Amino acid sequence: MTEPHEPLLLTDLYELTMVQSYLAEGLSGQAVFEFFVRRLPPNRNFLIAAGIEEALAYLEGAGCSEEDLAWLAAQPGMHADLIAYLRAYRFTGDVDAMPVGTIFFPHEPVLRVTAPLPQAQLAETRLINLLHFCTVVASKAVRVRLAAPGKTLIDFGLRRAHGAEAGMLAARTSYAVGFDGTSNVLAARRFGLPAMGTMAHSYIEAHADEAQAFEAYARSNPGNVVFLLDTYDTEAAARTVVRLAPRLQAAGIAIRGVRIDSGDLAAHARRVRAILDDGGLHGTTILASGNLDEFRIQELLATEAPIDGFGIGAAADNAADAPLVDCGYKLVAYRGRPRRKKSEAKETWAGAKQVFRQFDAAGRIARDVVALTSERLPGTPLLVPMMRNGRRVAPPTNLDAVRSFVRRNLDTLPEALRSLTPAPPFSAEISSGVLAATAAAS
Amino acid sequence: MTEPHEPLLLTDLYELTMVQSYLAEGLSGQAVFEFFVRRLPPNRNFLIAAGIEEALAYLEGAGCSEEDLAWLAAQPGMHADLIAYLRAYRFTGDVDAMPVGTIFFPHEPVLRVTAPLPQAQLAETRLINLLHFCTVVASKAVRVRLAAPGKTLIDFGLRRAHGAEAGMLAARTSYAVGFDGTSNVLAARRFGLPAMGTMAHSYIEAHADEAQAFEAYARSNPGNVVFLLDTYDTEAAARTVVRLAPRLQAAGIAIRGVRIDSGDLAAHARRVRAILDDGGLHGTTILASGNLDEFRIQELLATEAPIDGFGIGAAADNAADAPLVDCGYKLVAYRGRPRRKKSEAKETWAGAKQVFRQFDAAGRIARDVVALTSERLPGTPLLVPMMRNGRRVAPPTNLDAVRSFVRRNLDTLPEALRSLTPAPPFSAEISSGVLAATAAAS
Numbered sequence: 001m002t003e004p005h006e007p008l009l010l011t012d013l014y015e016l017t018m019v020q021s022y023l024a025e026g027l028s029g030q031a032v033f034e035f036f037v038r039r040l041p042p043n044r045n046f047l048i049a050a051g052i053e054e055a056l057a058y059l060e061g062a063g064c065s066e067e068d069l070a071w072l073a074a075q076p077g078m079h080a081d082l083i084a085y086l087r088a089y090r091f092t093g094d095v096d097a098m099p100v101g102t103i104f105f106p107h108e109p110v111l112r113v114t115a116p117l118p119q120a121q122l123a124e125t126r127l128i129n130l131l132h133f134c135t136v137v138a139s140k141a142v143r144v145r146l147a148a149p150g151k152t153l154i155d156f157g158l159r160r161a162h163g164a165e166a167g168m169l170a171a172r173t174s175y176a177v178g179f180d181g182t183s184n185v186l187a188a189r190r191f192g193l194p195a196m197g198t199m200a201h202s203y204i205e206a207h208a209d210e211a212q213a214f215e216a217y218a219r220s221n222p223g224n225v226v227f228l229l230d231t232y233d234t235e236a237a238a239r240t241v242v243r244l245a246p247r248l249q250a251a252g253i254a255i256r257g258v259r260i261d262s263g264d265l266a267a268h269a270r271r272v273r274a275i276l277d278d279g280g281l282h283g284t285t286i287l288a289s290g291n292l293d294e295f296r297i298q299e300l301l302a303t304e305a306p307i308d309g310f311g312i313g314a315a316a317d318n319a320a321d322a323p324l325v326d327c328g329y330k331l332v333a334y335r336g337r338p339r340r341k342k343s344e345a346k347e348t349w350a351g352a353k354q355v356f357r358q359f360d361a362a363g364r365i366a367r368d369v370v371a372l373t374s375e376r377l378p379g380t381p382l383l384v385p386m387m388r389n390g391r392r393v394a395p396p397t398n399l400d401a402v403r404s405f406v407r408r409n410l411d412t413l414p415e416a417l418r419s420l421t422p423a424p425p426f427s428a429e430i431s432s433g434v435l436a437a438t439a440a441a442s
Numbered sequence: 443m444t445e446p447h448e449p450l451l452l453t454d455l456y457e458l459t460m461v462q463s464y465l466a467e468g469l470s471g472q473a474v475f476e477f478f479v480r481r482l483p484p485n486r487n488f489l490i491a492a493g494i495e496e497a498l499a500y501l502e503g504a505g506c507s508e509e510d511l512a513w514l515a516a517q518p519g520m521h522a523d524l525i526a527y528l529r530a531y532r533f534t535g536d537v538d539a540m541p542v543g544t545i546f547f548p549h550e551p552v553l554r555v556t557a558p559l560p561q562a563q564l565a566e567t568r569l570i571n572l573l574h575f576c577t578v579v580a581s582k583a584v585r586v587r588l589a590a591p592g593k594t595l596i597d598f599g600l601r602r603a604h605g606a607e608a609g610m611l612a613a614r615t616s617y618a619v620g621f622d623g624t625s626n627v628l629a630a631r632r633f634g635l636p637a638m639g640t641m642a643h644s645y646i647e648a649h650a651d652e653a654q655a656f657e658a659y660a661r662s663n664p665g666n667v668v669f670l671l672d673t674y675d676t677e678a679a680a681r682t683v684v685r686l687a688p689r690l691q692a693a694g695i696a697i698r699g700v701r702i703d704s705g706d707l708a709a710h711a712r713r714v715r716a717i718l719d720d721g722g723l724h725g726t727t728i729l730a731s732g733n734l735d736e737f738r739i740q741e742l743l744a745t746e747a748p749i750d751g752f753g754i755g756a757a758a759d760n761a762a763d764a765p766l767v768d769c770g771y772k773l774v775a776y777r778g779r780p781r782r783k784k785s786e787a788k789e790t791w792a793g794a795k796q797v798f799r800q801f802d803a804a805g806r807i808a809r810d811v812v813a814l815t816s817e818r819l820p821g822t823p824l825l826v827p828m829m830r831n832g833r834r835v836a837p838p839t840n841l842d843a844v845r846s847f848v849r850r851n852l853d854t855l856p857e858a859l860r861s862l863t864p865a866p867p868f869s870a871e872i873s874s875g876v877l878a879a880t881a882a883a884s
Contacts, residue, residue, distance in 0.1 A: 010606055012598070012625040013639030021662035027648055071631050077665040117648055124642070128601040129609060136604075156454070159570040160766050162578075164452055165605030167571060183454040189513050197455030200566070201783040202773035206469055206559055220463035223519040230785045263786035291768075314766045323765040324602050324756045326733075331644035341643040343672045344705035 006061040008086060009068050011125040016072075019118045020082045029335040031117040032352040033124070034109035035131050036330070040425065041322035045417040048142050048406070049098040049110050050173050051134025053396050055127050056386055059091040062126070091119055095387035098355075100176055100397070101138070101406035102382055103413060105428050108355045108370055109332075110135070112383060117334065124329050132327050133166065137173045140294075140319035142410070144312055145178035146418055147294040148301060152309030154196045155182040156289060157317025170317040176402045179316070180309075192399065198226040198259045198287065198311075205231060211240045218244070218253050226257040226287060229272065234260055238272040242279030257285040259311070265290070266305035273306040287311060293321070294420055338437035349430060351437035355382040364414045371431035448503040450528060451510050453567040458514075461560045462524045471777040473559040474794040475566070476551035477573050478772070482867065483764035487859040490584050490848070491540040491552050492615050493576025495838050497569050498828055501533040504568070533561055537829035540797075542618055542839070543580070543848035544824055545855060547870050550797045550812055552577070554825060559776065566771050574769055575608065579615045582736075582761035584852070586754055587620035588860055589736040590743060594751030596638045597624040598731060599759025612759040618844045621758070622751075634841065640668040640701045640729065640753075647673065653682045660686070660695050668699040668729060671714065676702055680714040684721030699727040701753070707732070708747035715748040729753060735763070736862055780879035791872060793879035797824040806856045813873035 022028065037047060064072075064086045073083045093115020104110055111131060113120045144153060155174045161167035171187030181194035188195035199217055207213035210232060218225045225248070229237035238258065245255055258276070260268045265288045276284050288300065289311035297310055314320055330348045331339045338350035351372045356379035360366040371377050385393045397405075416423040464470065479489060506514070506528045515525045535557020546552055553573060555562045586595060597616045603609035613629030623636035630637035641659055649655035652674060660667045667690070671679035680700065687697055700718070702710045707730045718726050730742065731753030739752055756762055772790045773781045780792035793814045798821035802808040813819050827835045839847075858865040 007628055009628040009631060010600070010609070011627055012600060013627050013630075013637045014625065014641050014645075016627065017639060017659070017663045017666060018641055018645045021645070021659045022648070024662045025658050031644075031648065033644070068631065072627075075637070077663055079662070121642075121644060124644075125601050126606075129603060129606065132602050133604045158452070158454060159567050160574050160769075161571060162575045162604035162760060162765070163607030163611055164568075164571065165607045167452070169605055183456065185453055185455050185458065185514075186449055186451040188455075189451060189510065195455045195517070197459060199456055199460055200563075201785065202473075202475070202563060202566075202781075203456075203460045203463070205773050205781040205783060206464070206473065206776050216467050217459070217463045220466045220521070221459045221519055224459060231783050233784075261785060318604060318760075318765050320766050323604070323760050324762050327602075331647050334648050339644075339647040341647060341673050342675075343643065343703060 006058045006063070006126070007068060008062050008064045008089060008122065009072070011122065015122050015125055016078070016082060018121055019085065020079055022118045022121065023081045023085055028116045028118060030114060031120045031331060032333040033113045033120045033329050034332050034353060035111040035127060036109050036328060037106050037135070038326040038328065039106050041325050043321050043420070043422065044139055045419065045423045046103050046105060046413065046426070047135055047325070048138035048177055049102040049104050049135060050100050050138035050176065051131040051169070052097045052100050052111060052386065054130040054134060054169065055111060056095060056392060058126050058130060059095065059123060059387065059390070060392070062091065063089060085118065090390060091115065091123070092390040093119055093387070094385070094389070096383040097386045098382050099384065099405060100402050101409050103365065103409050104355070104382070105368060105426055107349060107430070108368060108428050109353045109383060112352060114352070128327065128329050132325060134169055134173045136319045136323060136325055137170045137316065138177045140322070141174035141179060141316050142177045142406070143294040143420060144297065144316065146410070147298045147420060148310060151307070152287070153179045154309065154311045155179050155184065155316050156311040156313040158184045160314040161317035167317060174316045176399055177406050178403060197224070199228045201228065201231045204228065210237060211244060214240060214244055215248070218248050218255070219251070222253045225253060225255050226259055227255065228259045228261065230260055230262045234263065234268045235271050235275060238275040241284070242275060242281060245279060245281055255281060255284045257287050257308070259287040259289060261290045265307070266300050266303045269305045269307050285309060289313070298420060338441040340438055340441045342442065349434050349438050350441035351434055353434060355428065356380065357382055359412060363412055365412050365426070368428040369431050370428050370434055372433035372437060375431055375433045377431065448500045448505070448568070449510060450504050450506050450531060450564065451514070453564065457564050457566055458520070458524060460563055461527065462521055464560045464563065465523045465527055470558045470560060472556060473562045473773060474775040475555045475562045475771050476774050476795060477553045477569060478551050478770060479548050479577070480768040480770065481548050483767050485763050485862070485864065486581055487861065487865045488545050488547060488855065488868070489577055489767070490580035490619060491544040491546050491577060492542050492580035492618065493573040494539045494542050494553060494828065496572040496576060496611065497553060498537060498834060500568050500572060501537065501565060501829065501832070502834070504533065505531060527560065532832060533557065533565070534832040535561055535829070536827070536831070538825040539828045540824050541826065541847060542844050543851050545807065545851050546797070546824070547810060547868055549791060549872070550810060550870050551795045551825060554794060556794065570769065570771050574767060576611055576615045578761045578765060578767055579612045579758065580619045582764070583616035583621060583758050584619045584848070585736040585862060586739065586758065588852070589740040589862060590752060593749070594729070595621045596751065596753045597621055597626065597758050598753040598755040600626045602756040603759035609759060616758045618841055619848050620845060639666070641670045643670065643673045646670065652679060653686060656682060656686055657690070660690050660697070661693070664695045667695060667697050668701055669697065670701045670703065672702055672704045676705060676710045677713050677717060680717040683726070684717060684723060687721060687723055697723060697726045699729050699750070701729040701731060703732045707749070708742050708745045711747045711749045727751060731755070740862060780883040782880055782883045784884065791876050791880050792883035793876055795876060797870065798822065799824055801854060805854055807854050807868070810870040811873050812870050812876055814875035814879060817873055817875045819873065
């Protein structure tokens with residue numbers, strides 16, 4: 001009666017019509033599909049693998065309710081064979097993938113599915129949907145992290161994320177790659193993230209007086225006192241905070257921080273810092289927000305603005321400068337034979353592949369080679385077993401472990417690629433085995 | 443035991459801490475909040491109101507499960523009063539809004555909530571999340587519709603939409619503003635949309651031979667035969683289609699269409715059209731896809747490329763050139779008194795507002811005036827009652843009626859604003875009443 005957690009009908013119609021044909025033809029041999037990115041989007045020197053956990057959860061949980069099946073059976077052209085197949089559907093294949101947080105480059109397989117053709121085909125749409133978006137967010141959020149070392153970063157993006165799931169995935173993914181928390185309460189609950197927040201302008205405006213608004217908020221939320229300063233006049237509000245402080249301290253309430261959301265953030269932060277310090281509030285931190293991205297943050301910090309943390313909205317949740325990446329989930333082998341398409345400007349490399357990464361003496365990425373899984377090359381293989389016969393090889397990695405892994409991965413980034421502006425591109429090499437397989441598939 | 447359809451915890455933490463303070467202070471007077479856009483994003487001469495149905499469904503359905511409440515109660519700083527309030531929560535306010543498909547401009551209220559302050563505040567995050575994204579999609583999709591009059595337009599965007607809900611909302615919204623169908627099966631099921639699709643390159647590659655792949659697909663899907671031509675060689679594939687046609691026709695199977703997904707789409711379409719026509723397949727249509735947006739489509743059609751329809755992916759589902767819009771949901775009145783914030787470059791107009799639209803003799807938009815709800819100005823009021831005392835005034839509008847409304851609305855668009863490139867901006871005027879209310883709130 002209940003909807004499956006991951007409805008199989010969340011897919012493109014052609015996946016169903018193709019499966020219908022595969023079933024009629026008996027094409028259920030082992031297929032290998034790989035998810036990869038064709039080219040870097042603007043302003044990106046590297047990408048960060050993400051969405052793997054979500055992809056595995058999808059493969060484990062996908063199914064059709066009887067209501068879904070009844071509806072589908074009533075659609076023109078849908079065969080009883082397809083309905084029976086979907087009713088019995090369970091993913092029984094293997095998945096190898098880069099762990100969440102792995103740095104990767106175009107034409108490197110990020111996730112590889114090895115499964116009977118109809119299963120691997122059916123998974124296409126939702127796997128791309130999850131892997132693409134999480135990679136977009138991770139690759140953006142990590143740039144914000146690089147721009148603001150040591151600063152508190154909070155995901156404020158739910159309201160302008162593209163729907164609820166985007167807000168949820170962005171909260172989790174930005175935390176995984178180094179943010180400190182999120183304003184999204186449901187994401188905090190589901191994923192165990194630190195929930196963080198301040199107050200809105202409307203809160204201040206609903207009161208006759210800003211000082212009264214601040215005091216009431218502090219008394220109701222004594223453990224989370226962060227005052228929003230810019231509803232009327234930022235510096236006047238900072239002076240109000242200083243005036244209020246003794247009374248709040250007497251009640252045992254500390255003023256943790258203030259937030260500035262508009263105007264010249266660096267100039268305001270400097271003046272507010274001086275006012276707070278003069279008032280003895282050295283421990284009260286300054287949080288900035290308002291259409292911030294990694295470029296604005298870098299500028300602000302370059303002026304040594306005394307800002308302790310940033311609330312990041314749309315930049316984290318919809319990566320406005322690069323909200324999409326040219327990617328694909330392509331058949332690379334069927335029944336052991338390499339496959340590829342030759343569409344103009346969209347050619348793919350054939351064969352089931354692995355990426356071997358070599359490091360220089362300083363531990364930085366020196367060379368990536370995309371090779372066949374049957375080749376043994378020097379370096380660390382980046383794709384690791386995630387699922388065998390439809391069962392996860394290991395339980396989901398906890399987020400703290402992912403965060404450590406991301407930090408270690410970022411330490412391997414060549415200095416030039418850390419820049420927020422475009423660097424000379426780093427390209428993976430293609431092994432002789434892949435070249436031969438691709439020629440054989442042609 | 444079950445999650446509510448619309449969990450109240452899908453919100454920013456500060457909505458909860460502010461409500462906690464409102465409850466402690468007894469601030470539960472009537473508040474008016476308005477959703478509006480501050481400025482047009484790049485490449486937009488107007489915007490299309492959307493997400494209203496979803497917003498109303500949210501207000502009707504939002505709630506907290508006992509599990510949510512238990513979790514929240516265990517978080518530091520959350521009061522028993524807040525938990526009790528959320529347990530009993532039901533939205534009891536009024537909503538006035540522009541119907542889905544209404545053309546609007548910056549600083550015009552699109553949706554107005556009038557409700558006790560804690561209720562109106564709690565709704566903020568999710569209302570923005572829905573209204574913002576649906577407006578982004580509608581405003582993009584309608585440009586594609588304007589660029590391709592009379593052509594079939596299909597939403598292919600699920601895979602690169604930002605998560606599942608984005609794909610669902612985009613399918614519904616793009617159809618509402620004039621697309622003809624979607625590849626998204628779940629959206630077709632939930633919203634009653636036409637599901638459309640073809641086949642993928644992987645389908646062809648899984649076969650030893652393209653002709654065999656085409657024939658098998660046609661026999662399995664006789665009512666939906668659209669062959670993908672560009673896996674290996676587009677024109678060779680078109681000739682294969684012509685060769686297959688007699689055998690399929692003998693089996694009663696018509697070849698409805700072909701799809702071209704790469705290369706010079708106009709040149710391929712011309713050559714494919716000639717091959718199909720020479721083969722007597724005059725009724726077989728040509729569908730083009732592959733990173734298309736309104737600009738590419740306009741270019742293709744300007745060359746009179748014989749393309750009958752377009753599959754639109756990321757352009758429809760994440761509006762890559764303008765994936766976000768600067769918007770807000772702001773308190774404009776509390777207990778009958780106008781309110782506003784004065785934050786630098788983010789000032790808002792005070793007072794509960796209506797938009798009055800006047801038309802010229804040809805029925806085109808001539809003048810919009812943003813006025814107080816208490817003012818009576820010439821013209822058509824754009825916001826209409828949607829909800830009273832938490833109950834919908836009318837059942838949800840069916841999508842066909844919305845589509846007709848959108849078409850009529852587009853007929854009112856001044857010629858200059860129909861251009862895909864930026865036109866001199868059309869600005870709403872601000873009434874004397876709004877100016878006075880704003881001055882009074884200062």
